[in-house]
Amino acid sequence: ELKVEQNPLFLSMQEGKNYTIYCNYSTTSDRLYWYRQDPGKSLESLFVLLSNGAVKQEGRLMASLDTKARLSTLHITAAVHDLSATYFCAGAGADGLTFGKGTHLIIQP
Amino acid sequence: GAGVSQTPSNKVTEKGKYVELRCDPISGHTALYWYRQSLGQGPEFLIYFQGTGAADDSGLPNDRFFAVRPEGSVSTLKIQRTERGDSAVYLCASSQGSSSYNEQFFGPGTRLTVL
Numbered sequence: 143e144l145k146v147e148q149n150p151l152f153l154s155m156q157e158g159k160n161y162t163i164y165c166n167y168s169t170t171s172d173r174l175y176w177y178r179q180d181p182g183k184s185l186e187s188l189f190v191l192l193s194n195g196a197v198k199q200e201g202r203l204m205a206s207l208d209t210k211a212r213l214s215t216l217h218i219t220a221a222v223h224d225l226s227a228t229y230f231c232a233g234a235g236a237d238g239l240t241f242g243k244g245t246h247l248i249i250q251p
Numbered sequence: 252g253a254g255v256s257q258t259p260s261n262k263v264t265e266k267g268k269y270v271e272l273r274c275d276p277i278s279g280h281t282a283l284y285w286y287r288q289s290l291g292q293g294p295e296f297l298i299y300f301q302g303t304g305a306a307d308d309s310g311l312p313n314d315r316f317f318a319v320r321p322e323g324s325v326s327t328l329k330i331q332r333t334e335r336g337d338s339a340v341y342l343c344a345s346s347q348g349s350s351s352y353n354e355q356f357f358g359p360g361t362r363l364t365v366l
Contacts, residue, residue: 184342238299239355
């Protein structure tokens, strides 16, 4: 059974700072996904990571995958207030996705 | 194009009642998934359809929960004898195929509150 753990679960940071969210998973996963969720909204797909060493970047967000360590990271560069949201990683099992508990990110001006 | 839609957006019911939640997937998507998201948690897998058949219903918490997709498009999640613990946001997602290589697109969810 695939298990996904994120840390930290809560993060408050100031604009302009850098930080990394970590996602560990327990067994082999075909793919690793990162989603963003704003309060009261559904999930918005950010990244799909396909293979070991994959790195994807979009704006101030960069995601990477290390399948040997069973670790994915989401790095935030020079954070801005608009990035405040909850971020989920999810592993792809046999059928549905298995999500972490999410990282609630607050970026203060 | 239209994304995944879900109705109703909010549903308030009393303990013991029956509810139905509807999901309209993206046109042409053969795979459809239901998830449940409790407050402060990540979504949890409930059931997955490939076409009309339920390919995996291992996430359904008990036999009060049932889902159908009779024509391989719209799906309905049915909950009998609702309990307060069923209160959550129910999310539907669809993908082009059943492989984990196919990205899942999520609907806005139905917020169910059982009083």
